[in-house]
Amino acid sequence: MKQSVEKSKVKAKRCENKYKNFAIASVLILIVPLWARFIPGNLIHMDIVNVMALAGIYSCAVIGLNLLIGYAGQISLGHAAFFGIGAYSVAILSTRYPGFPAWLGIIIGAIISCAISWIVGKPVLKLKGHYLAMATLGLGEIGFIFFREATGITKGTVGIIAIPPLSIFGIVIDSDFKIFYVVWITVLLLMLFSMNLIKSRFGRALRALHSSEIAAEAAGVNTSKYKTVVFVMSAVFTAVGGGLFAVFQRYVNPESFHFSVSILFITMVVVGGLGNLWGAVIGSIIITFLPSIISALPYWFPFMPESLTNFGNYTLVLYGILLIVFMIFMPKGIAYALEISYSSALRGMKRIRDRISAMRYTKRK
Secondary structure, three states: OHHHHHHHHHHHHHHHHHHHHHHHHHHHHHOHHHHHOOOOHHHHOOOHHHHHHHHHHHHHHHHHHHHHHHHOOOOOOOHHHHHHHHHHHHHHHHHHOOOOOHHHHHHHHHHHHHHHHHHHHHHHOOOOHHHHHHHHHHHHHHHHHHHHHOHHHHOHHHOEOOOOOEEEOOEEEOOHHHHHHHHHHHHHHHHHHHHHHHHOHHHHHHHHHHHOHHHHHHOOOOHHHHHHHHHHHHHHHHHHHHHHHHHHHOOEOHHHHOHHHHHHHHHHHHHHOOOOHHHHHHHHHHHHHHHHHHHHHHHHOOOOOHHHHOHHHHHHHHHHHHHHHHHHHOOOHHHHHHHHHHHHHHHHHHHHHHHHHHHHHHHHO
């Protein structure tokens, strides 16, 4: 009886700490524009608020992909297609029908992605390993070809320009400052939903599925159902990110949803940490800032060659190197390393505090 009470207390404390850490992290993210605006752009040669907004957009997709890969153990190389569906839904509806609300376009894009991922996921998720990877890769390529060739709908390689800004309750989101808060509030809501989901029966089923599909089936888990549902959920999260991407960029074309974008998402998952929701956010921020940092290097260090600034020449090469390095030397990602460092720091502070208390007690004697 005592053991069960102690276990419940430990669980309650962990839950309290998770929400406390979530609140602290949320505040740290939301105050970024308040201090970033005071840093001159010509000093760091990047717009922190703009890059952070883009990192938040990618975080929507990467959180969903982390649920699929990190928790359920199912690979996908085609999520760029769902990202494109979300973006083109907003772009097409808001440009062809003047006055059409962009937020409704985001919802419609999420619904379309939900339907397509359900239809595709039922047969595709019966595959395993590299067969599943190749099937989802084909899905991504089909999406890219459709965006490029369906000129009557998507305008092909020309793309769709002059996408109207997002408007919420009459407030026009027409600046980086405003879009930052819209994006990151959406990310934090998705994070909160995912945190509660992982702690539920659904989350336990996903972890069982990741550990061993055969064992999960033997334990009574409907693996086919859970794989399909998490695939659909990740597609919806990605479509929401795509819709926000359209109103952020105000322009979309097929190149924004190439196969390399799917690799970008997977790199963010691996760098941040598989099976760690905050890892998805950390990985998105780090990888999104990477091109800006590389482009700014010649300004910070005059001896750097100018050719280094052309990040597009070696994007996939760099992502491949990052995937290899992190899978070998840091398979649990940066988020896990930060958690270990944070725990070690707390233990060290506790030991110092205990020693000081012991010294004070000795002096009193």
